[in-house]
Amino acid sequence: MTPAFALHKITCAHSFSFDAASYSRFKFGDGAVAETFGKDLATGFIQQYGATLRESKQQLVVLPSPYAAIPTASHAMTVAFNKVLNRYLAFHGLSPLENAKIHRFKTYSVDYGALDMNSRLALIINDKYHMDRSFLLNKTLVFIDDIKITGSHEMIIRRLLEQFSLPNTAYFLYYAALSQTDIHPNIENTLNYYEVKTIHDLHDIVNQAHFIFNTRIVKYILLAPFADFLAFVSQQTNTFLTQLVDLAISNGYHQMPEYKLNFEYLFNLLHKNELSWQSTSRKAKEPILTSQSSPSV
Incomplete structure (x- = not known):
């Protein structure tokens, strides 16, 4: 089993070897940053392990952090990572990598980044996961995540x-990892929200062409204070809001009390504007939804 590899080491709670503002934007769906992070991680991985990969010639399988229906931010980073690594493999006459998923069957609204080690383990220890053993057996596995703080997720994957009786060679890759045990794990939250303090800080991210939905931003929007939520959704396109609703349903958020108020308002708003979820008509230019009929708050 190969030790974990991190492109950056977090040794101080106040300064970082990477741009904290960019990292925060990445966590909320900035696809351009995800592209850069993925390319940088692949380059660092190749520099350290490229020779080993060439000598092994074993089929590589890349797996981002576990998720249910909505990918995490690390998934977008993984897509960019794959392109760089595939070019390296092709240059050396090796087979392209394969992709796989660790299926996760539980979700929660608690902000994981604010928890300490014991609380993190208590939260995820009872999660249910699935891996395709027959597909993964006898292949080299590359697990990718954006950050390692306590190592709890890595511990779960190793378990x-x-x-699943997979004694494979496995690499655990991270864009950054906490290397000082005297720094509280909530440093992750400091990084996550470095650039995003309120839902209004999302406008610049979601209105860019390279925006990519992920679990974090869907939960963040649905948990926002109702008045702020109304102001935010009133400035988004029908396409954005429809995708938000569909993703929320796919992860079961519509069944969670924490998201009930915002979700139901948005669900009803879309029905009102589209007349029916079964409507197949589309306008040439999508309108911006307004909150003129919003209930008082």
Whole structure:
């Protein structure tokens, strides 16, 4: 089992070897930053392990952090990582990498980044996961995540490998990792919200062409104070809001009390504007939804 590799080491709670503002934007769907992070991680991985990969010639399988229906931010980074690594493999006459997923069957509204080690483990220890053993057996596995703070998720994956009897060579890759144990794990939240303090800070991110939905931003929007939520959705396109609703349903957020108020308002708003979810008509230019009929708050 190969030790974990991190492109950046977090050794101070107040300064970082990477741009904290960019990292925050990445966590909320900035696809351009995800592209850069993925390319940088792939380059660092190749520099350290490229020779080993060439000598092994074993089929590589890349797996981003576990998710249910909505990918995490690390998934977007993984897409960029794959392109760089595939070019390297092709240059050396090796087979392209394969992609796989760790299926996760539980979700929660708690902000994981604010928790300490014990609370993190208590939260995820009872999650249910699935891996396709027959597909993964006898291949080199590359697990990718954006950050390693306590190592709890890595511990879960290592346990899964044992549970599914997968004694594979495995790499655990991170864009950054906390290397000082005296720094509280909530440093992750400091980074996550470095650039995003309120829902209004999302406008610049979601209105760019390279925006990519992920679990974090869907939960953040649905948990926003109702008045702020109304102001935010009134400035978004029908396409954006429809995708938001569909993603929320796919992860079961419509069944969670924490998201009920915002979700139901948005769901009803879309029905009112589109007349029916079964409507197939589309206008040439999508209108911006307004909140003129919003309930008082």
